[in-house]
Amino acid sequence: MYSGFARFYDVLQGGTPEPFAAWIERRAAELGREVESILELGCGTGAVLDLLPAAWAKVGIDVSPDMLEIARIKGVDADLIEADIRDIALDRRFDVVACVYDTVNHVPVSDWPRVFAVASGHLETDGMFLFDMNTLGRLRGGAGRSETTVAGGSTVTISISDERDDRYDWHVRIEGDHDPIDETIAEYGASLTDVRRMLTEAGFTRVEVSGGRDRPVDDEAPRLFFACRR
Numbered sequence: 001m002y003s004g005f006a007r008f009y010d011v012l013q014g015g016t017p018e019p020f021a022a023w024i025e026r027r028a029a030e031l032g033r034e035v036e037s038i039l040e041l042g043c044g045t046g047a048v049l050d051l052l053p054a055a056w057a058k059v060g061i062d063v064s065p066d067m068l069e070i071a072r073i074k075g076v077d078a079d080l081i082e083a084d085i086r087d088i089a090l091d092r093r094f095d096v097v098a099c100v101y102d103t104v105n106h107v108p109v110s111d112w113p114r115v116f117a118v119a120s121g122h123l124e125t126d127g128m129f130l131f132d133m134n135t136l137g138r139l140r141g142g143a144g145r146s147e148t149t150v151a152g153g154s155t156v157t158i159s160i161s162d163e164r165d166d167r168y169d170w171h172v173r174i175e176g177d178h179d180p181i182d183e184t185i186a187e188y189g190a191s192l193t194d195v196r197r198m199l200t201e202a203g204f205t206r207v208e209v210s211g212g213r214d215r216p217v218d219d220e221a222p223r224l225f226f227a228c229r230r
């Protein structure tokens with residue numbers, strides 16, 4: 001997962017990190033004090049971390065060495081740690097813990113409580129956990145679809161298949177002047193009701209959910225954004 005695909009990632013996602021970084025900065029301002037630190041769960045190539053204020057101390061966790069390698073080559077100013085976001089236990093706490101661009105969907109839903117516990121356990125008392133997810137509606141609606149784009153001189157085709165039990169496999173094929181690269185990335189969907197319950201069980205008592213501008217807050221919104229505090 002995210003190995004050969006890693007060097008095409010930033011080109012393919014062009015323009016996406018900016019709104020995520022802006023959202024994180026806007027919500028973090030609600031802490032009402034100076035923000036000093038952020039932990040990003042599933043930081044990938046560090047595209048979002050790179051856009052956040054230089055004054056913030058940044059730590060990024062990712063399971064893909066290839067994605068982290070790109071972040072290092074770009075010189076992203078953050079401590080980058082190769083680890084699974086379900087298991088980490090760093091000996092420090094952060095003002096903000098973020099897990100963006102449907103990273104949580106990459107983890108089987110039965111393990112989301114572990115991710116939420118990791119987030120909660122790494123937050124300062126008044127800290128904020130920010131994450132987004134692809135909804136069940138979007139994942140179900142995308143199944144069977146295929147899309148081709150040109151990125152960095154290569155052709156990238158992504159086809160989504162329904163693997164049952166709300167698992168959707170994104171089959172990525174990259175062709176160009178190199179051997180074809182084939183990767184499968186699984187995404188898992190959960191209902192808003194189930195996610196709210198898991199967050200409550202993880203100790204988050206104040207959870208604000210948004211569907212994005214003028215979008216409904218339900219399982220049919222394409223993406224839901226969560227701002228959670230304990």
Ligand SMILES: C[S@@+](CC[C@H](N)C(=O)[O-])C[C@H]1O[C@@H](n2cnc3c(N)ncnc32)[C@H](O)[C@@H]1O
Nearest residue numbers: 002042043044062063064084085100101103106
């Ligand atoms: C869609 S990318 C998002 C990357 C980054 N947050 C961004 O906005 O550009 C998802 C990332 O999550 C990472 N990931 C998926 N499952 C993970 C896990 N269990 N532990 C750590 N990282 C994981 C992948 O390697 C990938 O880099």
